[in-house]
Amino acid sequence: MECRTELYAGKAKSVFTTDDPDKLVLRFRNDTSAFDGKKVAQLDRKGMVNNRFNAFIMEKLEATGIPTHHEALLSDNESLVKNLDMLPVECVVRNIAAGSLCKRLGVDEGIDLKPPTFEFFLKNDDLGDPMINEYHIESFGWGKRDEVEAMKVLTFKVNDVLTALFKTAGLLLVDYKLEFGRYHGAIVLGDEFTPDGCRLWDIETREKLDKDRFRQGLGGVVEAYEEVAARLGVNLPSA
Numbered sequence: 001m002e003c004r005t006e007l008y009a010g011k012a013k014s015v016f017t018t019d020d021p022d023k024l025v026l027r028f029r030n031d032t033s034a035f036d037g038k039k040v041a042q043l044d045r046k047g048m049v050n051n052r053f054n055a056f057i058m059e060k061l062e063a064t065g066i067p068t069h070h071e072a073l074l075s076d077n078e079s080l081v082k083n084l085d086m087l088p089v090e091c092v093v094r095n096i097a098a099g100s101l102c103k104r105l106g107v108d109e110g111i112d113l114k115p116p117t118f119e120f121f122l123k124n125d126d127l128g129d130p131m132i133n134e135y136h137i138e139s140f141g142w143g144k145r146d147e148v149e150a151m152k153v154l155t156f157k158v159n160d161v162l163t164a165l166f167k168t169a170g171l172l173l174v175d176y177k178l179e180f181g182r183y184h185g186a187i188v189l190g191d192e193f194t195p196d197g198c199r200l201w202d203i204e205t206r207e208k209l210d211k212d213r214f215r216q217g218l219g220g221v222v223e224a225y226e227e228v229a230a231r232l233g234v235n236l237p238s239a
């Protein structure tokens with residue numbers, strides 16, 4: 001599939017048009033950012049690892065009936081996806097307290113959340129991705145009532161599938177962020193699922209194997225992503 005023009009360059013991925021208006025190419029770059037773009041770095045192999053990781057997870061989700069934008073792996077760094085009309089909201093499910101939840105509510109990292117909790121954030125770096133609620137989404141026209149419901153149902157369904165999948169790899173899925181878009185009238189999972197947008201801890205040691213290694217300056221960021229990929233059986237070319 002031929003890449004035409006760059007439509008958009010995000011912090012870690014670029015999006016290109018193709019000769020089919022219904023399809024886009026996602027290019028996963030080595031750029032890594034945290035804190036709404038305030039901390040950035042180039043991490044060797046990260047684009048390739050995330051592209052293959054994302055394809056693996058999206059295929060697992062599709063196989064359980066969750067509609068995703070993923071179509072095909074095109075190369076080490078590129079995937080073909082459906083051209084979604086993205087909603088500017090981020091859907092977060094948390095199984096264990098970590099990150100902004102701990103800061104906001106003053107709770108200890110590591111507390112089990114039963115049942116898992118759900119939060120919406122507005123996708124807006126200038127505002128620091130503020131937390132929003134369902135009423136905001138409707139009142140400001142970011143999404144309709146049935147779209148909000150569909151995003152919640154699908155995000156929790158992803159939790160069931162992926163919590164079980166990561167458990168088989170000796171990992172705890174602590175939390176994750178999903179983004180959705182409209183495609184021919186339906187709500188479909190877009191963006192990516194990689195260790196850049198979730199928290200994964202070793203079940204035994206609770207070692208962090210996700211982007212918190214970058215946020216917290218722990219080192220071994222891509223090595224951790226590769227460890228997770230290897231445990232899941234994602235096919236990665238050797239370094």
Ligand code: TMP
Pocket residue numbers: 090092098099100101121129175176177196197198199
């Ligand atoms: P948080 O603890 O910073 O709110 O993040 C919760 C989860 O969602 C964590 O796995 C990181 C992910 N996330 C992103 O990837 N990008 C974002 O912009 C936000 C707000 C969260």
Ligand code: ASP
Pocket residue numbers: 011033034035036037038215
């Ligand atoms: N999602 C990123 C983070 O957690 C935000 C960014 O990439 O700027 O820090």
